[in-house]
Amino acid sequence: MLDIKFVRANPEKIKEALEKRGYEIDFDNFLFFEKERLALLRDIEEKRALRNSVSQEIANLKKSKDSTDKIDKLIVEMRNLGEELAISEKRLKDIEEKVENFMLFLPNIPHQTVPFGKDENENIEVRRWGEPPQFDFPPMNHWDIGEILGIIDFERAGKIAGSRFAIMRGLGARLERALINFMLDLHTQKGYIEVFPPILVNKASMTGTGQLPKFEEDLFRITDPEFYLIPTAEVPVTNLHREEILSEDDLPMYYASFTPCFRKEAGSHGKDVRGLIRQHQFNKVELVKFVKPEDSYEELESLTRDAEEVLQKLGLPYRVVALCTGDLGFASAKTYDIEVWLPGQGRFREISSCSNFEDFQARRANIRFRRRDKKGTEFVHTLNGSGLAIGRTLVAILENYQQKDGSVIVPEVLRPYMGVDVIK
């Protein structure tokens, strides 16, 4: 959420900034209601102040016991005032709801360093690492490799759950587990605290990180009782400190969290229908940071490097792209995507997304901190990035390390976790 004081003072600036993201937002209604809200608030507070003082007077009069006429008169007056107040309060509540709702649907403002662009085609490549492997045979897709090796079963997954599900089997399942352990070990060695949170969360948590109210259709929801399945560990982990005031000494805080993730993929019919790339359920190790505002862009760089390191250790070629304004996520001020090379597709595919949300999520989730020598509170900055998506990493390994005979070499760093050198 943006700062409402800033929005009402600078609607033109916000409008302009959000146009860069492709949002056309009309502020007139908002400004109108916001003005009324403040006027109404003033009026209500005045009436409440009056009621408070008269009620006090009534209490004092009652003690003296004789001026019952005056008491009755005051009570009648206050009864009437109370009725007026109730009408105004109802009106205020309606307006507050409108204003709040408007604010919840406003996306974050892109950072000055975010390249301008319309869609993902205008993202800027920042750097590349590694060389795509050369094959003296036509490289296969991971779903063919997986099927031949008997380590991924899409067909039975379709039977027991439906499309966009997969079953990992034998060394495939072990590879999944090896990747989880490898990534968690790597990140926790660097100071990230491992957390394993609930993967069913409430509405407030989803609102805190920005999935709700705008992206309800992307989420799996259960009723009775009401919960949402997390689309990423970002949600529970960022909400760890919702409604908290941290001390400056606690910052920065780094978390690493492995969780399953669930997404409806409602808008992507026909996209990546085969293979592991786009699943309703997938595993991911997520990195989440809580930092002081002045450090957050430096922290975004180091967060991205920490995610890249996973690929480097696995020997998987990748590139880093800076998302342009038109491709930026709703809550993000700046995002780097890391794209891994997939020989089966002959292209780079997203495997991590590292974002600085500045105070956008902190304001929604009310996550603040207090500086040692200053009074008052400030919002923290939150960041997160995949480190990495497990399923897509597994895909990249199968495709990059495939051999002519159909076997797959296990990257060096995974061998202690796998117990074998080759999957065949």
Next chain:
RNA sequence: GGAGAGGUGGCCGAGUCGGUCGAAGGCAGCCGCCUGCUAAGCGGUUGUAGGGCCAAAAGCUCUACCCAGGGUUCGAAUCCCUGCCUCUCCGCCA
């Protein structure tokens, strides 16, 4: 799932015949005094958010907040209803 108890400020804890309670007291913290050092002692101080005054800061002032949301009342931490959470016992279960 059944029965019961409870949710108060950073922490502990008082406060139910509704009023002077943003909330006693203690602890912790901060500032000062005192003290050979430490401890003890003494005085003061310490929540969050929003509005108004102010060019702004400081400051002053008002409003709201005693789990959340409704209700009763001139007035609610205190009474009523609903929800959430915690604890105890029984049952069930990985």
